[in-house]
Amino acid sequence: MMNLIDEGGKRLDGRSFDQLRPFSMQAGLLKSASGSAYIEQGGNKILVGVYGPRDSRSRYGTNQDKAVLRCRYHMLPFSTEERKSPQPSRREIEISKVIRDALEPALLLEEFPRSVIDIYIEVLQSDGGSRGASITAASIALADAGIPMKDLVSAVAVGKVNGHLVLDLSDTEDKEGEVDLPIAVMLNSGLITLMQMDGKLSEDEFRQAIDLAMGGAKELREAQRKALVQKYFKEVDS
Amino acid sequence: MKGLVLDNLRRDQLTDAISKGRRLDGRGMSEYRKLEIRPGIIPKAEGSARVKLGDTEVMAGVKIEHGKPFPDTPDQGVLIINAEVLPLASEYAEPGPPDEDAIELARVVDRGIRESKMVDVNKLVIVPGKEVYLMYVDISVISTGGNLFDASSYAVVAALINTKFKILKQEENGSVTPTGETSELPIVDLPVSITAVKIKKGIILDPDVEEESINDGRLTVAYDQEGNLCAIQKGQASGLKVEEIMEMVKMGKEKVPEIREMIRGALEKNG
Amino acid sequence: MEDDKAGRYVLPGDFLGSGEYKSWANAIKIGDKFYATRVGVLEMGEDRIRVIPMSGPYIPKLGDVVIGKVIEVMPVAWTLDINSFFNAFLPAQHAFRSFDPERDELSNKFKLGDLILASIAKVERGRDSMLSLDGEGLGKIEEGEVFRISQVKVPRLIGKKGSMVQKIEELTGAQIFVGQNGIIVAKGPPESITKVKRAIEIVETMAHMSGLTDKMEDLLR
Numbered sequence: 001m002m003n004l005i006d007e008g009g010k011r012l013d014g015r016s017f018d019q020l021r022p023f024s025m026q027a028g029l030l031k032s033a034s035g036s037a038y039i040e041q042g043g044n045k046i047l048v049g050v051y052g053p054r055d056s057r058s059r060y061g062t063n064q065d066k067a068v069l070r071c072r073y074h075m076l077p078f079s080t081e082e083r084k085s086p087q088p089s090r091r092e093i094e095i096s097k098v099i100r101d102a103l104e105p106a107l108l109l110e111e112f113p114r115s116v117i118d119i120y121i122e123v124l125q126s127d128g129g130s131r132g133a134s135i136t137a138a139s140i141a142l143a144d145a146g147i148p149m150k151d152l153v154s155a156v157a158v159g160k161v162n163g164h165l166v167l168d169l170s171d172t173e174d175k176e177g178e179v180d181l182p183i184a185v186m187l188n189s190g191l192i193t194l195m196q197m198d199g200k201l202s203e204d205e206f207r208q209a210i211d212l213a214m215g216g217a218k219e220l221r222e223a224q225r226k227a228l229v230q231k232y233f234k235e236v237d238s
Numbered sequence: 239m240k241g242l243v244l245d246n247l248r249r250d251q252l253t254d255a256i257s258k259g260r261r262l263d264g265r266g267m268s269e270y271r272k273l274e275i276r277p278g279i280i281p282k283a284e285g286s287a288r289v290k291l292g293d294t295e296v297m298a299g300v301k302i303e304h305g306k307p308f309p310d311t312p313d314q315g316v317l318i319i320n321a322e323v324l325p326l327a328s329e330y331a332e333p334g335p336p337d338e339d340a341i342e343l344a345r346v347v348d349r350g351i352r353e354s355k356m357v358d359v360n361k362l363v364i365v366p367g368k369e370v371y372l373m374y375v376d377i378s379v380i381s382t383g384g385n386l387f388d389a390s391s392y393a394v395v396a397a398l399i400n401t402k403f404k405i406l407k408q409e410e411n412g413s414v415t416p417t418g419e420t421s422e423l424p425i426v427d428l429p430v431s432i433t434a435v436k437i438k439k440g441i442i443l444d445p446d447v448e449e450e451s452i453n454d455g456r457l458t459v460a461y462d463q464e465g466n467l468c469a470i471q472k473g474q475a476s477g478l479k480v481e482e483i484m485e486m487v488k489m490g491k492e493k494v495p496e497i498r499e500m501i502r503g504a505l506e507k508n509g
Numbered sequence: 510m511e512d513d514k515a516g517r518y519v520l521p522g523d524f525l526g527s528g529e530y531k532s533w534a535n536a537i538k539i540g541d542k543f544y545a546t547r548v549g550v551l552e553m554g555e556d557r558i559r560v561i562p563m564s565g566p567y568i569p570k571l572g573d574v575v576i577g578k579v580i581e582v583m584p585v586a587w588t589l590d591i592n593s594f595f596n597a598f599l600p601a602q603h604a605f606r607s608f609d610p611e612r613d614e615l616s617n618k619f620k621l622g623d624l625i626l627a628s629i630a631k632v633e634r635g636r637d638s639m640l641s642l643d644g645e646g647l648g649k650i651e652e653g654e655v656f657r658i659s660q661v662k663v664p665r666l667i668g669k670k671g672s673m674v675q676k677i678e679e680l681t682g683a684q685i686f687v688g689q690n691g692i693i694v695a696k697g698p699p700e701s702i703t704k705v706k707r708a709i710e711i712v713e714t715m716a717h718m719s720g721l722t723d724k725m726e727d728l729l730r
Binding site for chain 2: 030
C-alpha cells in the first residue's frame with residue numbers, strides 16, 4: 001500500500017484530514033449562455049454552461065408538466081494524463097446521469113412545462129473529485145440562469161486512505177486509497193442527492209464519513225454563495 | 239446548424255457603415271479585435287493555450303504519444319488536429335460528434351500548420367519506420383463570437399510552441415520508455431492565419447459574429463514566415479472575383495507581422 | 510414579521526423569514542419557514558413575501574408589449590423570437606386588412622429579420638404565445654438602434670408610470686421603444702443614441718440604486 005499519510009498526520013499535499021483542496025468559483029462568464037460558472041478545485045478546472053429553459057419541441061424529449069433537465073459531463077481530450085478520445089465514454093455517460101439526478105431534486109422544473117434545460121459541463125483539466133466539483137459549479141450556473149431552486153447543491157468526496165477518513169480526495173488518494181465516497185447535499189433540508197461508493201467502510205466509519213462530507217459541503221456552499229454575490233451584488237457592497 | 243438571424247435594422251447599419259469604409263464597433267477595415275493569448279493553462283497537457291479574440295474564445299491542447307508512422311511517411315512524426323465546438327459555445331451548438339463546420343475548421347487549421355512546415359516532423363522519430371511521436375492537437379471552442387478559423391489557428395500555434403514533452407527511446411526488448419529528459423517541439427516556422435470576408439462591396443478582416451452572419455464570401459489564408467501563402471480556404475456559398483481575392487490576400491499579408499508579434503509576445507511573457 | 514430583512518439581497522436557499530404569509534413569489538415554504546428560490550431582492554409586506562429576481566428568462570404575460578424578431582415566415586403567420594423560451598406567433602390577419610392567403614404574400618409585409626412591436630394577446634402555459642398589433646404604435650420598427658437589457662431590469666428602465674424612460678428620452682432627445690422582453694430600440698441622431706446606450710448601461714448596473722431616475726441627469730453627463 002502506498003504511503004499517503006506522513007508521520008505528522010498530514011496528507012501528501014500537506015493537508016489535514018478534514019481540509020479541502022484550494023478552490024475558487026466564479027459565476028456568469030459565458031456571454032451566450034443563460035447561466036454559467038467556473039470552478040477550480042485542486043487540479044480540476046471545470047466550465048459549466050446552462051442553456052434554457054428553451055423550447056423542447058425541436059429537440060427530443062418533452063414533458064407536458066415540467067421542464068426536462070439534460071446534462072452532459074464531458075472531458076476535453078487534453079484534460080487527462082493520457083489523451084482522452086473525444087467520444088463520450090461509459091464513465092462520462094454515467095457521471096452525466098448521476099449529476100443530473102443530483103441537481104434535479106433542487107429545481108422547481110414545473111415552472112417551465114414543455115421546455116428543456118441543458119447543463120453542459122466541460123472538464124478542461126481533470127483531477128480527483130471532478131463530479132463533485134461539477135455539481136457544485138452547475139448549481140451556481142443554474143442559479144445564474146434564474147432557474148428556481150429550493151437550495152444550492154454542494155458536493156464533495158470523502159474517502160479512506162491508509163485507514164484514515166479524509167475529505168476531498170486528490171487524484172492519487174482516489175486511485176491509491178481504499179474508499180471513494182462522493183456526496184452531494186442540499187444543506188437546508190439535509191437531503192443527500194448523490195451518493196456513490198467504491199470500497200469498504202464499517203457502519204461507524206460510514207456515519208463519520210458523511211459528517212466529514214457535510215463539513216466540507218458547508219464550506220463549499222459559502223463559496224458558491226460568494227461567487228453569486230460577486231456577480232450580482234458586487235457594486236452594492238463596494 | 240441553424241444560426242443567427244440578424245435583425246434587419248442592424249444588418250442595414252452594418253452594411254451601410256462598411257460601404258463607407260467604417261465598422262460599427264469602431265474598428266478599421268483591417269483591424270482585429272482584442273487578441274489575448276494565454277499559453278500553458280492546462281498543466282496536464284504537454285502544450286496548451288487559451289485564445290480570446292473579441293467574444294470568440296478557443297482552447298487548444300497538445301498530447302504527445304508514440305506509435306507507428308503512416309506507411310507513406312515512415313520517417314516522420316504524425317500531426318493530428320481535431321476540433322469540437324462545445325455545446326456551451328452558443329445557443330445554436332449541439333452536443334454530438336463534430337459536424338461539417340467543426341471538421342472544416344480542424345482541416346483548415348491543420349493545413350495552415352502542416353503546409354507551413356511549422357513543426358519539423360523529420361525530427362520526431364524514435365525508431366525510423368517503426369516508432370514516431372504522435373502529436374494530437376485538440377481544439378475546443380468555448381465561445382463562438384466570429385472568426386473561429388483564426389482564433390483556433392492562433393491557439394494551436396501557441397499550444398505547439400508551448401509544448402514540452404518527454405523524450406522517448408526504444409529499449410533492446412522493443413519497449414518504448416522515457417529517457418528522463420524533456421524537449422520542446424522542433425519549431426521552424428510560425429504561420430499566421432488571416433480571414434477576410436466580403437460584405438456587399440467592402441472587405442474586412444476578422445469578422446465578428448454579426449458580420450459573419452451577413453457575409454458574401456469568406457477567404458482564410460495562412461502565411462508562412464517568408465510571406466508565402468501556404469494554405470487557403472474559400473468559404474460561404476457565393477462567388478468572389480479575382481480582384482477581391484487579391485485584395486483580401488494583400489490586406490492579410492500586411493496584417494501578418496502584427497499578429498505574429500502578438501503571438502510571440504504572449505509566448506515570451508508567459509513562457 | 511421581520512421587516513428589517515426587506516430590501517436585502519438573497520440567494521437560492523437563503524432563509525427569508527417565518528410567519529403567516531398569505532402569498533409568496535420566488536420563495537418556497539417548508540414548514541412555516543420561507544426560503545428564496547432565485548437570486549434577487551427581498552420584498553416583505555404585511556401578508557406577503559417575495560423575491561424580485563435578478564436573473565432568469567422572460568415569461569410572457571397577457572398585454573405585455575414586446576419587441577420580437579421575425580425568424581420564420583409561414584403561409585398564414587409569422588414566427589417571432591421574443592427572447593423567451595417559447596417563440597410567439599403573429600397571425601397574418603393582424604397585418605392585412607382582410608387577409609387572403611391566395612392573394613397576400615406575408616414577406617411583402619414583414620420579412621425575415623424584421624423587428625415588430627407587438628402585444629401579447631394570448632398566453633398558454635407551455636405553448637407559443639399569440640401576438641397582436643391592436644394598439645397604438647404597434648407594428649414594424651422601421652429604424653433605430655437595437656439594445657438589450659436583462660428582462661428583470663425592464664420595470665426599472667420603464668420606471669413608475671414610464672417616468673424613467675420618459676426622463677431618458679428627455680435627456681437624450683431619442684425616441685425609445687422598450688419591450689417587456691428586454692429588447693429596446695432607440696431612434697435619433699448618433700449623439701442621442703450614444704447617450705441612450707449609456708443610460709441603459711446605467712440602469713443595467715445600478716438597477717438596485719434608489720432614486721435612480723433623479724440621478725440619471727447627473728450620471729449621463
